[in-house]
Every structure is written in C-alpha cells, then in structure tokens.
Amino acid sequence: MTVSSEAIAVPDSTAPTISLLRELRRGRTRQRAASAAYWVYIIVLIVALYGGSQIAAAFHALRHPPPAIALTPRILHAAPAGLAALALILLLVLLRDALWRGPVTLPQVTVDWVLGTPVDRGRLLRPRFRVSAAVAVLAGAAVGVVPAAALVGLGLGGRNSGSVLRLTLVAMLSTALLFCFATGSAALVERSADAARWLRRLTPYACAAAAVLAGMAVWAALGGPAPVLSAIALWSGPWGWAAQGMTALAGGAAPLWPAATALTGVLAVVFVIWGHHAAAGVPGAALRVRARTIGAMSAAVLSMDTRGIAVAYGGRASGRRARLRLRPPRRRELVLLWRDLLALARAPSRLLGAAVLALLAVGLLAVAGPGGQASLVPVATALGLGYLAAAWLCEGARLDAEDTRRSENLPFRFESLAWWHAAVPCLVLLVVAGAPVVAASVATGSARFVVWLVVIVPVLVAGALVNVFRPRNHPDLFGGVETAVGNTAAIGVLLWFVWGPVLAVAPMTVLLSSALHASRPGALTRTVVVGLGLAAGLGIYASVRARRLRSA
C-alpha cells in the first residue's frame, strides 16, 4: 500500500539507492573519467611542449638561487606581516565561498531526485566534503608555490637548491593546511545560518585586520620595530602561524615555526573532522539554493557571460523593492534616457564605482599630464580606468543586448539603441570628471583639459558599447583557425572579450599622450578631429554589431 492515512515506516533505502544510481550512471561516469583524463593529457602535453624547457631551466637555476638585492633586507622585515595579511585574505575568500557555494554541494538533478527521499544525508553529502577537502589540499599546495617563488625571486631563497626546496615544501605544506582549515570551517558556515550571519558581520573586521597587517608590513619595511611587528603578526592567528615556516626559512625571525606549523596542522585536522561531521547536516534549503546558483553560474561561465556570472552570484539576494521613482517623460525620444537614468539611480553602487574609477583616471592623467614623462603606460592605465567607468554605466545597453526581445516594444530600431544608450553614460562621465577638469582649467587658464575630456568621454563610451553589442559566443570561436604560428582560438576568445577597449583605448592612448606633450596650437585641433571621428566610427560600429546581434 503506497497511500496511507497512518504513519509510514522510514525505509532503510540508502545502500540500494546509491548502488542503483551508481549502476545506472556507470556509463556516464566512465565517459566523464575519460573526458577528464583527456583534458589532463592535453594540459600535460601543452605544459611539456611550451613550458618544458622553461621548467627545466628554472630547476637548473635553483642550484644558484638569485642573490640578495638592495631591497632584500626590507622585504625580509616586511615578510611576516605581509605574508600573514595575504594568508588572512586567502582565508576570508575561502570562507566566504561557503556563503554561496561551499565544500558540500550537489548537482541540481541530485537535489531534484534524491534529496527529497529518505536516503541518508550523511552517505550522500560526506563524500562531497571529502572530495572538497582533497581538492583543498592540492590547491593549497599549488598556491603555496607562489609566495615561495616570490621569496626566492627576491633573493630570500638561500644559497642552494636544498634551501629553495625546503622553503617551497614548507610553503606548500602551510598553505595546504590553511586551505584544509578553511574547508572544514566552510562546511560549518554552510551548515549553520547563524555561522553564515557571523561570517558576514566579521568580514569588514577581517578586512580591517588584513589592512592593519599590511600597514605593519609597510612600517617594518620602512624601518619600524621589525621584531615586535613580526611577533605580533606571526602570532595573531592561524594566518600568522601559517606564515611562520616561510618567514623562518627565508631568513626571518620565527624561531618557533615548527610549533606554529604543527598548531596549524592540528587546527586543520580538527576542523576537517568537524566539517566532515557537519556536512551531513547541511540543510536541504541551503543545498537547493546552492545547486541553483551553481547551475546558473556554470551556464554563464560556459557561455563566457561575465555579466551572467555576476547575476547568478548576486541573484541570491532578492526581494528588494524599487523605492526610487522617476516620472516617465512625455516625449518618446527621451524614454531610453529615462530608462538608463532609472537603472543607475536604482544601482547607486554602480554609479559610485564608475565615479571613483573616472576620478582615478582624471587623477592619473593629471600626474602624467603636461610636464610629466612621455610614457604611454600611465595614459593607457588612466584611459583603461575611464573605459571601465564607461562600461559600468552602460547597464541599460547591456540589458537590451543580453535579450534582444526586451526592447521590442520600444519605438526604436535595435541598431539605433547603441546611440540612445550612449547619452546617459556620456552625461554622467562628463559631470563627474568635469568638476576637477574644469577646476584645473580655471586654475591654469587653459581650456584644453575640458576639450580633451569632451573628446575622450564619447570615445570610451562608444568603445564600451562596441563590447556590449558583441556577437553571441559560438563554439567555432574555441576551434580557431590553424595558422603557421599556431591556432588563433586563444586570440579569438581574448578579442571577443576586449575588442571594445582595444579599439577605444589603444588609439586614444597614442592620440592623448602625443597631445599631452605637444605645444603646437594645431595639436588640439587634431586631437578633437581625430577623437570625435573615432567616437563616431565606434558608435557606427556598435550600431552595426547591434543589428547583427538582433538578426543572429
């Protein structure tokens, strides 16, 4: 009898269910294993072919590690607090991962078909935690190579390959233990909503602590009381304990590093055991939300949709109400401006971020401006920051490009949207960056700063729109074309992502850096003509891309 008005006995169905699922999915498991083996083979082959000689040379060079340089003593003083700060940030990142993903996750199908059955959660979830812990050990060991390599490169690797190897192994061990500790703690965060709330509350304090440690590192490097600062940093918590082995083997003062490493080990083991125990109790609701988020994020990653990734991540926080309202315009020509203004007004963090980036760009240009060294790098960096600000402000265009049906009811042709969506970002950037630029113009009595701004802003916004209306990615993109110098797939994918900034920032960098240092009166006119021509060209190109996107 399967329908009952009385209590139903809970069946002991875990073993047969897991065994049936394993049997039914054996083919798929084999297929996945073969696919994973294939990828490992490809990666090993690529590394061996392209990096084999470099790796061999690096090992050969370890016999004679780089000698100390003038800055080496300062770096050694800064190392304890600096490494502790990095370890704390790493720990925080790994723990916060548990707020949306964590070490215990299930695929959506398993959530849909098995989670609601009486199958024992421990048997279902603990293997997932064990896999995550094993991956954490490997990832931690791999990450540990980075600080070790940095220390060796900065002349702190000792005199021979033996000392380099010891430093590297201790760094790998310490980082692996830190990852294990983080994985165990993350399972506890995943299991308990209270722990997750505490983690959210403590995050700003942890960031502040990392900033203090970084400040201590700078102070120690500049001649602060290194032994005191080092002792405080190295015993401030597990992040400091994990840094002790590296500090000691790099030549710093951490005499109790074996004890500190052992302490990190004990902590890692205790938390992994605790996390393993807690894994069985991760609530079904948390697993459902995580499966959904990971599914959406995986789809976005596979389609290289960076915005989709952000939406999947941010989509967990829902339920906000739109408080701010703007009266819709009467004239139909103004409807997109109204829509874009509304989008920005309802995402003040986007507006604020763009403003900060724009002001940073102006500041950098002021430093690299007339009288500065004729270097392309600061100009390109400033324009890059300005481009990012423009891209942040193009949210309205991005929404329309993401789903071309959204704008179907608007009284505009799709290709003309690129032009309409340029208005608000241009306006915002001109206002935000305009204030300091106008002030500088008044102070120096030269209007050319304002003229440059009026030229730069439309170019950057048009470049951002070229990127917004990029074509949907296609599997052919990953195939590339075989040429005499290799396959074009990597370049194709890269350009798919950055074609807009390449077209806007690169020519503008050349134009602006020559204008910054030119004194002839014709230079300004040339900048205006070429810049506005570039903006118009990019606008037309964005519009053409929009048409192609619509018809695709």
Add this chain to the structure above:
Amino acid sequence: MPPSQPPPLLSLHGVSRSYGERVALRPIDVALTAGRCVAIMGPNGSGKSTLLRIAAGRDAPTAGQVVYAGRALSQDDLVVRTEIAVVGDMVSAYPDLTVREHLELVAVAHGAGRDRDELIDGALADCNLADHGGALPGSLSSGQLQALHLATMLVRPRRLMVLDEPEQRLDPARRRWLGELLHAEKQAGAAVLMATHHVELAAAAADHILVLRDGELVAQGTPDTALAALG
C-alpha cells in the same frame, strides 16, 4: 455528543513569508486532515507557490508555525521526506536515465521491494507513459515531462501530497484523469494540498478552497462558495 474531529495532519498557524521588503504571504492559518483536499487558487504572484513551499518544508516561514503529524515541519526530517510527496518544483532530470529508470530510482529510494516493477508499470500506464518507459527525458514533450513528475509520486509511499499546479501542460484528458486520481488518493486516506488555476480540477478534487490575492487570504470555503467568490 458531536463526532470528534480527527487531528489535522498538517497545520499552518499564522504563517507568513517575506523576501526582504516584499511580503509574499500574509499571516494565514491552514489545517488539512487525512483524506481531504485543500486547493489554493488565485492569480499569479498571489502567494500560492510560497504557501506550498512552506507546507512542504522547502521554505521556512518568516513568522508562524508549521506542524506536520504533531511535529515541527522541516524538509530535512526523515519522516517528512518519507511521507510527503511533492510535485511542482522539479526543474531537471538525469539526461542519461530513461523515464523508467527515473521511476526505479525514486521507488528504490523509498524502499520499494518486490512490487517495484508492478508499481512502475502501473504508474507508467496511469500517466500515459507506457510507451515511453525507455525514452530519455530530452526526447519527451513538456506534457510528458509533467506526466513523469506525476508518475514519481505514484511509485512512492505518501501520506500528504503537495502539488503545485499539477495540471500544467497536461491535455484535457490527462487533466480529467488527474482529478479522478486525486479523488482516489483522498479515498485511500491521503491528504492533498494543491495550487491550481484550473477551476474544474479544483471543483473535482477539493473539499475546501483558499483564494489568495497579493499574499492575502481573500476567500475560502467549499468549492461552490469559494469559486463564486473567485468570480
């Protein structure tokens, strides 16, 4: 002396749900006894699915209490997972398992024994999927997928059925069959809580109808009175 009322199998006391600032469900009381069917009706966004998710233990109320068989309801409770069959929030299927294998998985997970094949054959026949037992989900129509989800309910033990718009994507004949099925389930002693937009289904299966609008209970009663209120 009046006949004593059986204790409710599922009761929601002052249950409400908010998502941030948005109130999805205002305080509501619902009681459901064995052998009865309560249907929840109302326009889209009225809070039907929210109420069902809470009743199935898939979501926690912001305020109020949900009691199932005398205990606080939680989806992680083994008894709840054993006794409550939920249809409506499944979004995926194993792409490499056939229809029959999906049903085998559910039946085995719920402790089906020797009667497993018989149960599965019966469910496939009832849901008009007898010819599709060997089909992969990717080859099914949306209506057949919905039939698969309904079939999973039939191969497992159930004391309470929580169904979110079970009629969706079914053809008229299957919808009629669904009404008869729910009636038979009630007769056999199961309690049924379902959200539906289909007036005929509600009239055929429900003993009591709740009408929600904007998260608020605006009318309730027998099918005749509640459907009249619904207009």
